[in-house]
Amino acid sequence: MKKLLILFTVLFLSLTCRPVSADMGPKPSVNITFENAPDHPYYVTLLGTDEFIGPWSAISPEQIDSQADDIRPAYVAFYEYAQATGLYFCDFVRECSDDNEFKWGYYPPSSFCIAVYDSVDGTLRVSDVIEREAFDSYYTIDLSASELTVVEDYHITRYVISFLIRMVATILIELLLAWLFGYRMKKEARMIIFTNILTQFLLNGIMLLLDYYSGLMVWLFVYPAMELAVFIIELAVYLINFKRHKKLKTFFYTLIANGITFLLGLYIAVVASAF
Secondary structure: OHHHHHHHHHHHHHHHOOOOOOOOOOOOEEEEEEOOOOOOEEEEEEOOOOEEEEEEOOEEEHHHHOOOOOHHHHHHHHHOOOOOOOOEEEOOOOOOOOOOEEEEOOOOOEEEEEEEEEEEOOOOOOOOEEEOOOOOOEEEEEEOOOOOOOEEEHHHHHHHHHHHHHHHHHHHHHHHHHHHOOOOOHHHHHHHHHHHHHHHHHHHHHHHHHHHOOHHHHHOOOOHHHHHHHHHHHHHHHHHOOOOOHHHHHHHHHHHHHHHHHHHHHHHHHHHHOO
């Protein structure tokens, strides 16, 4: 039994621990939704505290002069404000009147001010400095106010719903498989429910923190290792408590149940990230 468990662990890690290119996968993002926005063009950028951010660097006056006539005043306003305050203005500007949303999805600054330029009255409004912590940061700004007040959206609802769906689905699947494998006593069902509640809270609590700070890629690279830890915990609990069953049967029940719920959890995480 120990040899079988060691073999499974080695195979599992060999499949999930792959070299990863430094530039593969999702990048951090800053997502801003504007409420009560004007119906005419307005331009948005992030003024960072770093001169160089990934492929971005502070813009020069020559680059400003080369801009189209309609957007050049916004560039001038952003540049002059950055020069006066010690911030840096990179060549990333979006006109947001179509959907009232701004997204910087490739190497956004980690410390920045949100700047909004109104093309009609020529006013520039700039938020306080924001320190980005989340991998994907979401903010809401009410443009009807005279000052830019930024409200961060942590998407708690998405995380809670995703967690509840995973927990309920995991328990139902493991109970169904347990019944098929012959684990039909009430105390066995209670043990399966209790163990899954415990491991799901542990698994999802850790994944929630990693998801917040590192994004969806943790579900592809950390989640398999976490699921392996859950498998080992559940196998140990079941071997101790299900002594009337053969150890090999308990091993394969735990393996199949965790394999199915692993794929289900990965799918739910991907779907939830789209909302």
